[in-house]
Structures are given as C-alpha cells and as structure tokens.
Amino acid sequence: MKIVFYLHLHQPWRLARFRYLDLGTGKPYFDIDRNLDIFRRIAANCYRPTLDRLETMLRQDSRFRVSFSITGTFLEQAALAAPDVIERIQRLVETGRVALLSETYYHSLAFLLPPPELEEEVALHQQRMEDLFHVRPHVLRMTELVYDDDLARFAAREGFSGMLAEGWEAPLRGRSPNHVYSSVARGVSVVLRNYRLSDDVGFRFSARGWTEYPLTAEKYALWLSRSPGDVVGLFLDFETFGEHHPASTGILDFLSALPSAVAREPNLEWATVEDAVRVPPAGPFVVPEPMSWADEHRDLGAWLGNDMQRSAFDAAKKAGTFARSSHDPEILSDWRKLLTSDHFYYMYVSGKGADADVHRYFSSYSNPYDAYANYMNALNDLRRRSLAKSRASH
Numbered sequence: 001m002k003i004v005f006y007l008h009l010h011q012p013w014r015l016a017r018f019r020y021l022d023l024g025t026g027k028p029y030f031d032i033d034r035n036l037d038i039f040r041r042i043a044a045n046c047y048r049p050t051l052d053r054l055e056t057m058l059r060q061d062s063r064f065r066v067s068f069s070i071t072g073t074f075l076e077q078a079a080l081a082a083p084d085v086i087e088r089i090q091r092l093v094e095t096g097r098v099a100l101l102s103e104t105y106y107h108s109l110a111f112l113l114p115p116p117e118l119e120e121e122v123a124l125h126q127q128r129m130e131d132l133f134h135v136r137p138h139v140l141r142m143t144e145l146v147y148d149d150d151l152a153r154f155a156a157r158e159g160f161s162g163m164l165a166e167g168w169e170a171p172l173r174g175r176s177p178n179h180v181y182s183s184v185a186r187g188v189s190v191v192l193r194n195y196r197l198s199d200d201v202g203f204r205f206s207a208r209g210w211t212e213y214p215l216t217a218e219k220y221a222l223w224l225s226r227s228p229g230d231v232v233g234l235f236l237d238f239e240t241f242g243e244h245h246p247a248s249t250g251i252l253d254f255l256s257a258l259p260s261a262v263a264r265e266p267n268l269e270w271a272t273v274e275d276a277v278r279v280p281p282a283g284p285f286v287v288p289e290p291m292s293w294a295d296e297h298r299d300l301g302a303w304l305g306n307d308m309q310r311s312a313f314d315a316a317k318k319a320g321t322f323a324r325s326s327h328d329p330e331i332l333s334d335w336r337k338l339l340t341s342d343h344f345y346y347m348y349v350s351g352k353g354a355d356a357d358v359h360r361y362f363s364s365y366s367n368p369y370d371a372y373a374n375y376m377n378a379l380n381d382l383r384r385r386s387l388a389k390s391r392a393s394h
Contacts, residue, residue, distance in 0.1 A: 001178070002231045002271035002279065003224060003262065004191060006067040006164070007238040008141075009047075010107050011039055011074045012342035014364045018378045029334060029378040032080075039081040046242035047078075051088040053241075053256050058095050061259040065097050065270035068238075069141045072105035072128055073340060086132065093133045099272035102126050102137040102160070108339035109303060111142055111151060111290075113317060121336070122158060139163065139273045143341050145193065145235070145293035146300070149286065152183035152190070160188060162277030166293040167192035167233065171285060178229025180276060181285035189277040190285045193235040193293060197223065202236045206249040214250070217257035218264075225265035231276050235293070303344035308372045312379070313344060319379055322386035327393065331386055338379060346371035 016031035057064050068089065078085045092098045104110045105124040110117045122140070130136055139162040140155045147165035155163050167177025177192040200220070204210045212219070224232055237244065245251040262268045294302040304310050316338060323335035346363045365371040 001224065001227065001229065001268050002276060003268060004067065004231055004233045004235075004271050004273055004276045005065065006069070006101075006233065006235045006273060007240075008069050008236070009074050009238045010071040011035070011042075011077050012107065012340045013073055013077075013337045014038075015343070015374055015378055018374055018381070020377055023377065023381045024384060029381070030337065035077060036081040039077045042239065042243050043078075043082040043085055045246070046239050047082065047085045048088065049247065049252060050238065050241040050255070051085065051092065053252055055088065055092055057256065057259050058092065058097055061263065062097075063263070063270055064259045065099075065272045065275065066092075067099040067101060067139075067273040068092075069101035069103050070129075071103065071107040072125055073107060073337065075128060075132065090133060093135060097272070099139070099274045100129055100133060100135055100137045101139050101141040101164070101273060102129065103141045104143050106336045106340050107143050107342070108336065109143065109313065109341055109344070110339060111146060111154075112313070113320065113339075117320070117339075118154065119158070139191075139277055144302070146290050147190070147287055147292075148290045149184045149288055151290075152185040152188050155183075156185035156188045162189045162191060162273065164233070164235065164273065165190050165192055165285070165287070166291055166298055167194050168291055168298045170298075171287045171291070175283065176229045178227055178232050179282035180231055180279040181283055182281035183285055189279075189281055191231060191233055191273055191276045192285075193233045194227070195293065197227070197232060198234050198236055201234070201251075201254075202240050202244070205240075205251055205254070206245045215254065217254050217261035220254075221258065221261035221265050221268065224262070225268055230279055230282070231271070233276075302348060303341050306347070306349045308349065308368065309344050309347045312347060312372060312375055315376065315379055319383045319386070322383050322390070326386040326389035328386070328389050331382065331389060334382055335386075338375070338382065343371070343375050347375070 013030045014035050015029055018029060054066060102122055102125055104121040106121060110121045138160060140160040141164045142151055145164055145166050152163060177194050181190045183190050205215055241251050241255055290300055291298045304313060320335055323331050346365050347368045349368050
C-alpha cells in the first residue's frame with residue numbers, strides 16, 4: 001500500500017472594511033497589515049515548526065515522501081511576512097522526495113469562468129513553481145479539490161498526467177477510494193482522498209469525545225496497514241499541524257512519529273502524488289458534475305449555495321470583463337484576488353451543524369451578510385476603476 005501524504009498551503013488576501021462611502025476614494029481593498037500579522041502568527045505556530053519536523057523526517061528516513069500544493073497568494077504573503085518559510089520549503093523540495101502540485105494561482109473559482117482565466121491562472125502558478133522551486137508540476141489540484149470530467153479534459157489539454165479528487169462514495173459506486181482510477185481524459189489518472197482516514201487526523205485528532213482518542217502514530221499506521229487497496233490518499237490542510245490542532249495536543253509529535261510507525265508495517269510505503277499517478281488504474285472514474293472536499297454534500301455549495309454567494313460570483317464574473325478591458329495589471333490582479341474562493345466561503349448561510357461551525361471558524365466576519373456587503377462594495381469600486389481606465393485609454 002502506497003501512502004500519499006499531501007498537504008495544502010493557502011492564505012487569502014482578506015479584505016479591509018470597505019464601505020459604500022469608500023467608493024472612488026482610492027482606499028485599498030485588502031488589509032495588508034492584518035493579513036501579514038495573521039501569517040506571522042500562523043508561521044510561528046504551524047509553518048515553521050511543521051516544516052522543520054518534515055525536514056527532520058526526510059533526513060532521518062530516506063523512504064519518507066510528502067507532496068505540497070501552495071497557492072500564489074500564500075507565497076505572496078510569505079515573501080512579505082516570513083520569507084524563511086519559503087526557504088524551508090525550498091530545502092525540502094531540493095531533497096527530491098517532495099512533490100509540488102499545480103493549481104489556480106489565486107485559489108479561485110476560475111474553473112467556472114470563461115476562458116482564458118483558468119488557463120492563465122494555472123500558467124501563472126506553474127511559472128511561480130518554476131521560479132521559486134525549479135520544478136514544473138505534473139499533477140493538478142483544483143481549488144478545494146473540485147473535480148469533474150471537464151476538468152480532467154482541461155488537465156489533459158494542459159499536459160498534466162494526473163489530478164486529485166475526493167474519494168466520495170457517489171462516483172465510486174461501491175468501489176474503494178484506495179486505488180488510482182482513470183479519468184475520462186486519456187493519460188490523466190486520478191488519485192483520491194480517503195476522507196475517513198484523512199479526517200481522523202484533520203478533524204478528530206484532538207476530540208476527546210472521539211472513541212479512538214488519543215490517536216497514536218502506531219494505531220494510525222496499523223489502520224493504514226489494514227486498509228485494502230493500492231494507494232491511500234491522506235490529504236490535509238497544512239494548518240492541521242499546529243494551528244487547527246495546537247502543538248499542545250501532541251499533533252506535531254504524532255507527525256514526527258509516523259515514519260517509524262509506518263516502517264514497522266511491511267506492506268506500507270510512502271509515495272508522492274507523481275509516484276501515485278504511475279500506478280496502473282483500477283478502473284474508470286466518471287464525474288459529470290463538480291464535486292469538492294468541502295462540506296457534507298461535497299459539491300460547490302460551500303461557495304455558491306445561496307443567493308448572496310451566487311449574486312456575488314455573478315457580479316465578479318461581469319467585473320472581470322471590465323478588468324480585462326482596462327489592460328491594467330494592478331486592476332487585473334485585484335480582480336483575481338477577489339476571485340479567491342474564501343470570499344464566497346465567508347458568505348455561507350446555514351443554521352446549525354458541523355458545516356456551519358467550520359465556516360464560522362474560518363470566516364473573518366461576524367456574519368455572512370457583512371461579508372457580502374463588504375465584498376460587493378470593493379467589487380463595485382473595482383468596476384468603476386476599470387471603466388475609468390478603459391475610457392482614459394481610448
């Protein structure tokens with residue numbers, strides 16, 4: 001059994017408070033100082049200690065492998081707030097046992113926009129990977145693990161050999177997520193997330209009411225060893241280690257102990273995403289409608305599930321026409337930062353339950369209505385700037 005241990009690093013550019021009275025004043029949309037303060041705090045609690053642990057794990061165990069996807073907005077903030085975080089990632093990549101994935105530069109919903117936005121964002125991300133880490137990823141990961149047949153075809157056109165997706169029951173039709181599958185696009189394999197085993201660490205690790213608490217590396221390695229199949233995808237947010245679960249819970253010690261625990265199970269070995277896509281597919285994987293790894297229904301409802309979210313996204317799509325016609329790189333960059341999926345995630349409206357709790361945990365607003373109003377004010381200002389720039393150039 002190959003263990004594909006994959007971690008995602010992302011930070012959005014959060015908006016400043018932008019009122020209707022701020023339209024036309026030149027006020028920046030993004031609260032740079034606040035964003036960088038948040039980044040520095042998480043770097044201290046999570047990024048540095050976890051990257052240091054991973055470096056030690058790679059040095060001590062030549063069999064250990066890990067894969068990262070890193071958004072462009074994360075790298076922009078890291079360069080300003082904690083450049084040593086980038087240096088740490090560079091050292092890991094230089095070992096040759098850390099694979100990088102490609103994705104949308106802005107962690108956006110570009111896959112729902114007309115061409116060429118998706119192509120351009122993926123190309124921007126590929127270029128940043130080459131510039132900073134001297135690698136060109138061969139596996140594509142879409143924002144929040146969104147996947148469908150059309151995206152597999154896009155991946156094939158762009159020359160990717162694989163994609164990641166959620167190992168959700170509906171498209172599997174009774175099959176195990178612990179295999180590599182073939183997409184509808186020739187040459188593109190799909191590696192799936194085992195969401196139960198991933199969530200045991202991502203969501204349940206520090207839950208004292210969980211029947212399996214406390215989770216040790218030895219117990220977890222035994223679960224992996226007893227899982228049937230060829231490949232088990234453990235896909236997690238990087239911030240699982242030290243941020244969502246503080247170091248005091250033992251999460252970093254759990255991580256450090258994993259290679260030794262895995263080594264004691266003779267049927268287990270580590271693999272990167274690029275190793276995994278070379279495994280012969282176990283069968284076809286057909287997904288006509290988009291699915292994701294977010295929320296209970298695993299669809300796009302986390303970002304487009306209510307009228308506010310759909311209204312904001314439709315307005316953003318229309319604003320893109322004006323932003324592109326302005327031929328102003330700064331306006332285009334601001335528009336793309338406004339496409340980042342987090343802004344729509346903050347507008348989620350629901351009563352109770354685990355989904356609502358997760359949305360509230362990540363939101364930078366007191367309620368989704370403030371998130372919508374603030375976003376629309378910034379978007380309207382961007383539209384005005386775009387029109388003014390277009391008129392001035394004609």
